[in-house]
Amino acid sequence: MVxxxxxxxxxxxYAILAFFAAFYLMPVYVLVNNGLKSxxxxxxxxMWAPPQQxxxxxxxxxxxxxxxxxxxxxxxxVPAALISxxxxxxxxxxxxxWKFAGADVVFPLLLFGMFIPYQSVLIPxxxxxxxxxxxxxxxLYGSITGLVLVHVVYGIPITTLxxxxxxxxxxxxxxxxxxxxxxxxVGVYRNVIxxxxxxxxxxxxxxxxxxxxxxxxxxxxxxxxxxxQPVQVALRNLAGSQIVExxxxxxxxxxxxxxxLLVYVFLGRYFLRGLMAGALKG
Amino acid sequence: MxxxxxxxxxxxxxxxxxxxxxxxxxxxxGWTAYVAMSNWNSFIPDLSFAGLRNFADLFQTPxxxxxxxxxxxxxxxxxxxxxxxxxxxxxxxxRQIRGEAFFRNAFLFPMSISFIVGGTVxxxxxxxxxxxxxxxxxxxxxxxxxPWYTEPRIAIYAVVIAALWQMSGFTMALYLAGxxxxxxxxxxxxxxxxxxxxQLYRHVIIPLLHPITLSAAIVLGHVxxxxxxxxxxxxxxxxxxxxDVPGIFMFETTFRGNRFxxxxxxxxxxxxMVAMVIIxxxxxxxxxxxxx
Numbered sequence: 155m156v157x158x159x160x161x162x163x164x165x166x167x168y169a170i171l172a173f174f175a176a177f178y179l180m181p182v183y184v185l186v187n188n189g190l191k192s193x194x195x196x197x198x199x200x201m202w203a204p205p206q207q208x209x210x211x212x213x214x215x216x217x218x219x220x221x222x223x224x225x226x227x228x229x230x231x232v233p234a235a236l237i238s239x240x241x242x243x244x245x246x247x248x249x250x251x252w253k254f255a256g257a258d259v260v261f262p263l264l265l266f267g268m269f270i271p272y273q274s275v276l277i278p279x280x281x282x283x284x285x286x287x288x289x290x291x292x293x294l295y296g297s298i299t300g301l302v303l304v305h306v307v308y309g310i311p312i313t314t315l316x317x318x319x320x321x322x323x324x325x326x327x328x329x330x331x332x333x334x335x336x337x338x339x340v341g342v343y344r345n346v347i348x349x350x351x352x353x354x355x356x357x358x359x360x361x362x363x364x365x366x367x368x369x370x371x372x373x374x375x376x377x378x379x380x381x382x383q384p385v386q387v388a389l390r391n392l393a394g395s396q397i398v399e400x401x402x403x404x405x406x407x408x409x410x411x412x413x414x415l416l417v418y419v420f421l422g423r424y425f426l427r428g429l430m431a432g433a434l435k436g
Numbered sequence: 437m438x439x440x441x442x443x444x445x446x447x448x449x450x451x452x453x454x455x456x457x458x459x460x461x462x463x464x465x466g467w468t469a470y471v472a473m474s475n476w477n478s479f480i481p482d483l484s485f486a487g488l489r490n491f492a493d494l495f496q497t498p499x500x501x502x503x504x505x506x507x508x509x510x511x512x513x514x515x516x517x518x519x520x521x522x523x524x525x526x527x528x529x530x531r532q533i534r535g536e537a538f539f540r541n542a543f544l545f546p547m548s549i550s551f552i553v554g555g556t557v558x559x560x561x562x563x564x565x566x567x568x569x570x571x572x573x574x575x576x577x578x579x580x581x582x583p584w585y586t587e588p589r590i591a592i593y594a595v596v597i598a599a600l601w602q603m604s605g606f607t608m609a610l611y612l613a614g615x616x617x618x619x620x621x622x623x624x625x626x627x628x629x630x631x632x633x634x635q636l637y638r639h640v641i642i643p644l645l646h647p648i649t650l651s652a653a654i655v656l657g658h659v660x661x662x663x664x665x666x667x668x669x670x671x672x673x674x675x676x677x678x679x680d681v682p683g684i685f686m687f688e689t690t691f692r693g694n695r696f697x698x699x700x701x702x703x704x705x706x707x708x709m710v711a712m713v714i715i716x717x718x719x720x721x722x723x724x725x726x727x728x
Contacts, residue, residue: 167528174525175542178601181557198566202574242487245453253447260454261716267461271662273686273703276463277471277696282464304562310453337441339449365467368554369549375691386552390669393556403556411553418548422541425548426609 162247189213189405196401205247210400216392216406222381224409230298230384235362237240241306242358247347249314250321251329252339261318268311272371278298279304280375301376301384305366313358318432321347360421361428364414385410410422465707472700490701500702501536502677503685507591510681511660513593517600518656519649527637529608530615540612544605548622551602555669558598559585565645572647585671588678593677595667602666603659615641616650623715654717661709 188196189212191205196212213365214318244263249257281306287294294300324347332346377383379389389410391405393403472490475484494500525543529536546554561567562584569581585594618641626636664683673680674689680704690699 167531167533171525171528171533174636175539178542178546178605179599181561183553183562184561185557198563199570201560201566201570215494241453244449245606248446248449252442252506254443255447258722260450262597262722263462264457265718266714269710270461271683271703271706271710273662273664273683273699274468274707275460275689276468277700278464279460279465282459304460307456310457313455339445354715364548368552370550370552370668371687379595386554386665387548389556390552393559395671400560404560407553407556411549414548415545415552418541418545420464422544426544427545430613432648 155399156274183196185408185411187286188401189216190373191401193399193401196399198400201257211404212401215399215402216409219392220403220406220409221387223383223385226377226382227384227413228384230301230305232365234302234309234366235359237302237306238309238313238335238362239355241310242315242330243341243348243355245310245314246317246319246321246354247343248339249318250324251326251342251347261314264311264314266309266311268315272308276371276375283376289331293383294379296377296379296382297381298377298384301372304361304372304376305369308372309362309366312431313362314429315349316358316361317354320351320357321433334412341422355425356421357427358432360417360424363432364417455699464564468700469704470705471696474697474700476696477694477698481696486697490697491705494701494705495697499677499685500682503682505679506677506679506681507638507661510596510599510663511594511657514599514603514660515653515656518597518604519652521600521604522609522652523611523642523645525604525608526611526615529612535595540608543608546602547605549602551665552669554602555666555671557602558594558620559670562594562597574615585674585679588674588676591671591674591678595670599660599663599666603656606656609646610652612646614645618644658710658713661713662706678726 184201186200187204190208190210192207192211193210195206248254249261258405283295283300286298287300292299294303328346329342332342338347351360368386369384369389372385373384374390377387380388384392392406471483473486473488475486476482523695525539528537533539564581564586568584572578572580573610582590585591614689622640623636626640631639631640662683663681664687667679667681667682667724668687673684686699686702689695
């Protein structure tokens with residue numbers, strides 16, 4: 155493959171890759187390394203030095219501090235990802251297989267919703283949640299329920315996009331055959347489309363779970379009460395306060411990053427597909 | 437009969453999503469635009485009409501002028517960095533590397549981590565009295581030590597470094613997928629014609645990657661125009677607003693300062709900037725899709 159001085163070129167090539175790998179992995183090292191130190195041992199000048207005595211004290215403290223918020227994030231992420239995936243699936247099916255007049259207009263209008271800066275909807279959103287919550291027996295503004303609603307709605311564009319592109323690859327002949335057998339819109343979905351949908355559901359769920367877990371702007375605006383805040387907001391409060399020990403901040407950051415990180419490690423292939431869909435490539 | 441019923445049903449299935457997005461995206465944007473043209477700049481709502489005065493005032497505000505400059509600098513350096521690093525890493529990884537999966541994952545995993553976590557850890561890494569400066573010192577590169585985000589003139593570049601850590605794996609993945617899609621025959625043909633490796637990349641491969649470059653630039657460009665969490669967690673506004681961006685200004689003036697009309701005005705400007713990038717792209721993609 156490589157001509158000229160192959161040995162030297164190969165060494166250089168690996169050296170560049172190793173340099174970049176070190177750059178990308180450096181923050182993980184810092185989080186783990188300092189999270190495992192005791193409060194006595196942690197110091198700015200010894201950030202890179204391994205702990206003389208490994209202790210889980212900082213992780214224990216960060217976990218006690220963040221446990222309610224980690225729980226909030228789970229309570230938020232699971233229903234929000236499930237509902238937006240279900241909506242995306244039926245929307246994608248209709249848009250891919252039942253092209254009706256106006257579908258070509260509706261779809262890009264939906265898609266635009268995933269690119270907007272959410273700052274441009276925040277003020278009405280807060281007012282709307284306060285108003286709607288007043289009509290319902292439960293508050294929406296300030297609650298995880300409200301945040302679930304918000305993530306479901308703003309998740310519709312991306313989930314619809316991924317499912318639509320996935321269903322577009324399902325041969326129309328299969329759908330036609332089912333219709334000739336007498337299946338209608340619902341029957342085709344239940345008997346033909348849904349059984350084929352597992353890969354798309356995996357991609358969409360993984361994408362939505364990591365996105366909603368990591369989201370900050372809606373969370374910080376809608377949940378001002380610390381007891382209701384998801385973990386990213388709580389981590390920001392923890393890291394922004396001067397009194398919390400440095401090693402605990404590191405441990406806390408790692409805890410907040412852990413679920414998406416595990417998703418990436420074990421299901422990276424599917425994560426990547428969601429990522430590519432975000433670039434409008436199906 | 438059945439067909440007609442199914443067609444009505446298909447519209448009915450889409451209806452809740454269309455209504456929800458209609459209200460939460462288009463309705464809310466409309467209301468924000470209305471607030472931006474009102475006098476609501478205190479805790480008490482005042483929706484009397486102010487026309488475009490808030491916009492004129494905003495562009496006269498020194499903080500917003502700094503924000504626009506920061507956004508421009510941030511977007512250009514971040515884009516150049518992401519495209520450059522992404523292409524370099526993808527080209528290197530495409531050369532039958534041992535341990536390719538390890539390198540690929542090492543480059544890409546930060547994409548899965550939140551900007552809040554990223555900002556928190558980079559705040560420590562680029563803290564002048566520790567982190568990267570310590571590393572440089574112990575490597576004998578003390579001359580490269582930097583005040584990073586504590587020095588107003590370069591602070592924004594410190595944020596760019598963190599953003600590159602977080603997002604450049606995205607362009608690497610896109611380019612790598614593109615490179616894998618280029619057939620070996622094409623490469624062989626160029627070699628038979630006597631092209632060197634460099635010429636092969638310059639004249640054959642990189643031009644073939646242009647559509648990827650365009651998609652990546654659009655996606656990353658719109659992310660950087662609305663960047664908020666990363667800056668908020670890492671530096672906030674920074675010394676002398678040197679890392680301030682419209683997203684942070686909007687957040688503070690609206691939800692800390694109760695200046696709703698001003699906040700709405702900033703967010704409408706952000707929306708216009710993003711729309712100028714995204715709308716042509718949406719039209720372009722739906723056209724190419726129709727042709728395909």
